Amino acid sequence: MKKTNWITDSVANTNLLMFITVFLLCISGLIALYSASLHVEAPFFKKVIGKQMLWMIIGLLAILIVFFVQRKLLFDGAFILYWIGIALIIAPYFVGNSVAGANRWIVLGPFHFQPSEFMKIIVIIGIARYLSKNDLVISDFKSLIIPLLLALLPMAIVLKQPDLGTSMIYIILIFPMLIWAGARFYHLFIIAAPVISILTAFNFYSFFIWVLCLIVILYFSKEKIWLAIVLFILNLSLGFVTPVLWNRLEPYQQNRILTLFNVEADPQGSSYQVIQSQIAVGSGGLFGKGIGNGTQTHLKFLPEQHTDFIFSVVGEEYGFIGVVSVLLLFLILTVILISVAFRLRDRFSSLVVIGVTSVLFFHAVINVAMTIGLMPVTGLPLPFLSYGGSFIITCFLMIGLVFNLSVDRHR
């Protein structure tokens, strides 16, 4: 109250640092896109780099608009917004415009936009809104059920589109938010345990190790003994039943599930993309091949080089130095966002910022892990670098939201 200027110095510094980081990430993305479209004969604004710059300008406008949205409006309208979002991600099924067999797009004239991208923000706001209820007892397991459902519903819809990457983001973002809100780790463990049981069930040793961990954790949790026993039996039987059920599936059904992990796979086989991407990154060496010299990129061995595999372009042309710089920028951004969230006074704003942090962070980690062969290809773009209108605008919106919430005008 003592200052007339509602922007404090420290907040201004943090925000400046955030914008600089984002700016640098965008620049590295544009350089990579410039290189990738070097040999494309087209007018500048028809090339991906030109179009990406247009999207970024639109993104900047979005930041401005979001900046002036009242926090109260977001807080009160969170659930209404949520249901509008659900309606939008269902819409592509009914509008019936499927591009390459995927119901992801809503087509408005010349614009295709992907509501599932914007839905990420909406899910964050919805969950943050629920977790900042005044009468919420976060230590109660029942309090976690609604946030889970808020994430599972859009996840199920988007999974059906099919878009495994995006649907995974919906469910992953909930964990940091729950941790932030003060949920008990034991409860988080209960939520995560069945998934791990199913995934480890296909290999005896991995399942064996997992069961040992389960026993140790349950023993030291000092929870009610009957709950521990129920959980143990539940997970154990899940582990035993899963392979049996899997084997009873028809091969085409198995394939349907397996292809889920390779939604973007090309006809040459899923490993092709990853192999070519690893070759691109690996052949970059310490300093890279230099701008426009990436043979993997320019001879088109590298697939999806504007979108999901933009990181490989950086790896090939700027080498280890280049990719580590990009990763450091993401790390700096993550730390900035976490400290912004930590500093904020009200829980709602803080949780929204943490939600945004998780989305950007997991996008970056999963995308990079995928391009260097640490994870199966799921089709997640790299924030601020990958080409894509809906996605770049969503990223900018999220930054705008953080900017809005971090300058506390209500103090």
Added chain:
Amino acid sequence: MYYSQNNVTLERRNLLILIGLTLFVILIARLYQLQIVQYNRFAGIAEANRIRVISREAPRGIIFDRNGNIIADNKSQYNVNLIPFEAGQNENVYSILSEILKIPEREIRQRVRKNWRGQFLPARVAGDIDFDTLTELEERRLELPGVLFSLEPIRSFPSGANLSQVLGYLREVGKEELRVIKDYGYRPGDLIGWKGVEHEYESVLRGKQGYSFVQVNVFGQEVGEVRNKRSVEPKFGNDLYLTIDLGLQQYAEELLNGKKGVIVAMDALNGEILSLISKPDYSPNLFSGIVRSDVWNRLRDDPDKPLYNRVTQGTYSPGSTFKMVAALASLEENILDPKTRFRCRGSYKLGRRDFKCWKLGGHGRMNLYDAIVNSCNVYFYSLIRKMDIDIWAEYARKFRFGELTNIDMYGESLGLVPDKAFMDEKYGVGGWTEGNKLNLVIGQGDLLVTPIQMVRFAGTLATNGKLSVPHLGLKYFDRDNDRFHYFAQSTGDSIDDISASSWEFIRKAMYDVVNSRTGTGRAAKVRGLDVYGKTGTAQNPHGDSHSWFIGFAKKNEQVIAMAVLVEHGGSGGGEASVIASKMFRYYQKELVPQQFTSRGANRN
């Protein structure tokens, strides 16, 4: 307060930062592994990714005759290839291609499948397209993504002669063979000589593929040259010179046109084959590139067997041309005094069977000399009665009957000289009679010879027992050292244990076969040339008798040996002798003035 308080603890904040940091460290560790530790490996793969080695076919060496006339040359052929992936991107490629090449679309797809090497690798859809088609394809290139041309050297045969059996042909190297010869640089799809000199002198004729390096994109499209990688020019194969005289060969092929049979002419002194014809044959142009399967099937299934080399693979009864073997045995082993006479009444009675002479009325009283000149069977029946079969077989083997001549040609038959052991084996001890011997002595029965053995037989008789090795390869031009290499020919054995007088006796008789008024081979007489010969009429179960003539002619220290066989041509004194006389006349007129030298004439 309207909003609930943010009550997050420091521990929880640090936990999230720690998780984030850990994941980033894992990523950086992996990147370190890829880009620093395994850099060399991935750099190598990336290099291999972008560079395509384009092999440039090396033309095979040219094949010349002994006088430097071109027998087999090279010409260029345009092939149309198609990259399946690229062509698959555009619906119309196949239909446009079908329209231009005038091949049904279905056929094109079938060929792509047949020649499939991979999605991004070109598969051949048409070979040897003409210039108009090439122009049209070039004009519509933009409509035809993924359609490429390749230039490939193929054989051309400028001379009028077929020489099909001599040359052999080229075919794609087979999978099985490849396992054995891949160390010599053969790859799938390469052409390799098969049969004939193309096969025998493969290592001489084969060139060395050249390479050029181009940068390609993922679709296999060439996008430019590769710096720092020099292309390697293809190396031509060495030129091969054959012992064949193209003129004589061509003339001989005309003589046998429409007939089934064999003409072989050989320099008796050194075994150089001057002409070698096995009819029916085929045009070598059918095999200039990769042979079309319908052509191949037609040739293979032809009942007249044009692919079959009668000269080296065909086994025949020699008929009376073989009588000289028994005659020499008689002279050398003193079985009969050559002056001893037998009366020929047209047949010879053995037990209850009559063995016929070819002259129904009989030849009257015949001694050995007369019997050869008149080819009297009865004399030889009487002679063989007094001779052990193994002595006869021993003399046949002195001439290397029943053995390979080791001619430089693929697939030679042994033939068969029956002896006592063989007869006992085949018919059982006592299961064969004197009658079998009677058949053998006149060149019938179980005795089998190849025409190449017969021409050498004639040469051996001409040269007092010289057993030269018949061959087609004369020399080759070594491109590396810029000089000729002559093929080392084994000088061959000779028959040393037959006296000069016996050779002389046989030769005189053979001279009179051709030159006396009653000789069976008088149709082969050539004015001004000393022609020696012997006719044969080989009965066979398939129809008319085969007509044989073997012989030789001497002029200016040169000896040319000749074997002529006309299948179902009737008596040897007829067709075979007439053809032989024409051959000798050609030789007299065209070859003797040129003084054909052994070692051939040099070409400039």
